[in-house]
Amino acid sequence: MSQVTVKDVARLAGVSPRTVSNVVNDYTHVSDDVRRRVLAAIDELGYRPNLVARNLRTGRTGLLALIVPEIDVPYFSELARAVIDAASAHGYRVMIDQTGHDHERERQLLTGSDRTMLFDGILFSPLVTQDEIADLDSSTILPTILLGEHTFTGRFDHIAIDNTRAAFDATTHLAATGRRRIAAVGTQPRETYSTPRQRTAGYLRALDEAGLPHDDDLVVPAAQYHRRDGYDATRRLLALDAPPDAIFCYSDLLAMGAMRAVQDAGRRIPEDVAIIGIDDIEEGRFAIPSLSTVALDKDVIATRALEQLVRRIEEPSRPATQIVVPHTLIERDSTRAPATG
Amino acid sequence: MSQVTVKDVARLAGVSPRTVSNVVNDYTHVSDDVRRRVLAAIDELGYRPNLVARNLRTGRTGLLALIVPEIDVPYFSELARAVIDAASAHGYRVMIDQTGHDHERERQLLTGSDRTMLFDGILFSPLVTQDEIADLDSSTILPTILLGEHTFTGRFDHIAIDNTRAAFDATTHLAATGRRRIAAVGTQPRETYSTPRQRTAGYLRALDEAGLPHDDDLVVPAAQYHRRDGYDATRRLLALDAPPDAIFCYSDLLAMGAMRAVQDAGRRIPEDVAIIGIDDIEEGRFAIPSLSTVALDKDVIATRALEQLVRRIEEPSRPATQIVVPHTLIERDSTRAPATG
């Protein structure tokens, strides 16, 4: 456990500490002989560079922070996997923070008011905050990339999803299979959360274009996007005098709960009720029935996010950019057209 | 972005840098007047202590590494959530590395041969490595806690699960509901992986105690523990001349794939085939039918692991201990006794 330093290596190899550093950092002009001796000494002593010291000197830590609401929500764990892999390709490692849907905590994490100066950059996937972000002075915080929000303020780099369009596509798909009473699950009581707001907008527009009426009874909030919330919301929908024949859930996880609720109520999917989500989590592919969804390509999101972040770390003053990642409708068993139109 | 240091604060507050440090660290003997002035200066300049420098000085980083095979496997993402929360309670933050089932990478991560000296400790959940761990000299690496393995070598602190017993309980439960041909899914080609070996041992012992014969055809390997692996293994089982009437999967995720395969084959759960897993992931609670399982309490695992790790960080030379976390059989719909015994 005792720290072996460049000095120890230098002494053993019979060179200066500085030369050891040169070897470790692959400096060009090092003779083969010296390199061999130094490497042998490193090996013998089990020397490992102290990253903290190195980073104090260079100002880089090689660490990024990924901030998500909850890591055990499949969308975020799948995203985290992609992010960690993408970061690894750029030589970075990823620390994960959870906000637990807590506004104030999101803000703290983002401004670094507690987690100071230990990271080279931040990847932030805000579930809830929006206005707060706009208030922040982007020049005072670390290089930051926002993931998944759509409203672009010009202050932060942004890997966005076209939420409105995704919701529109999902709802239109349901209408195209002959559904007439299409419910939406996942609105939020707080108006400020932009993702659900955008999805609701897309849902309503799709109803308009399909010539279907709006029905407030069919638009149900979900406090968080857990299976349980989808389950509860769907039970409420099924208890209506005129229950829906299709449910568009604002996330796949909500949809998993919805599917369970429909089957618990003794109704069939998709014959009685069709269900579609957004995210394309692995779980939906193996669900019974398999879940139709709007796929967000997490690998593309992660790859683009890391390109942007690395670029911004190297050039902090560059103008903020926005990238919209395309999505794809994936039709599976949960929305197959029923035998009778 | 430019770094504000104690010196800047000291200059503005009209005190020495050292005094600023005293204020920041809540040193006892600081006059109220000075404290006020320093805090005001900190506020005005937006000073944030540089953790890298602090950590270089104190030798602590406040960072832990959590090493798992894949973060998007629900068991590990749920475990990660618990670990991050538990770490947070001790003032630590958690960096996550994925081994991707890669032996050599597990070894590298564990010995820190690349990730040098940046963490105060390691939480390591090895899916595969076992012998390698035994070879390591525990005194040369960071404080490390192993999660989930059972074989205790006395070299590392260990939060263990009684794998043998868990598998025994699961299999015995299937036998108790009248199943006669109980399959096991999840053995590994490589004999060295101890978790599957222990589970197989428990499975076989349960068969013995229930008076059921062993049948090699009913013991199926799964390369990794993904839904797809469970699906493929189960298809093979169902294609047997004498297919099983119950399947014990070595993880819930395997079981999710197994359930899908059974239903794709037009057979009913639990009437034709009962299925049980291990892990108690949230997904299984909402599956259709809901999945019986052996629950491993991830919060307890995480809490105990952090207690141990913090203790070891403070006292590196203390003897290694092992804690076995209890498990619980949870009966749900996937193993309800069929109407006819």
Added chain:
DNA sequence: TACATTCTTTGCCACGTTGCAAACGCGCTG
């Protein structure tokens, strides 16, 4: 008033590393 005691504040230094630029050594050229 002189001295002991306690409370505050400070200067110096080191943590382990790398940037900088100077120094060294060697072979080549004129």
Added chain:
DNA sequence: CAGCGCGTTTGCAACGTGGCAAAGAATGTA
């Protein structure tokens, strides 16, 4: 053989912080 240039190695200093112990100020005691 002097002089030059390139390849190689090195000493010094600094990144920003906190440990240490001593200096300085304030208070209490004889």
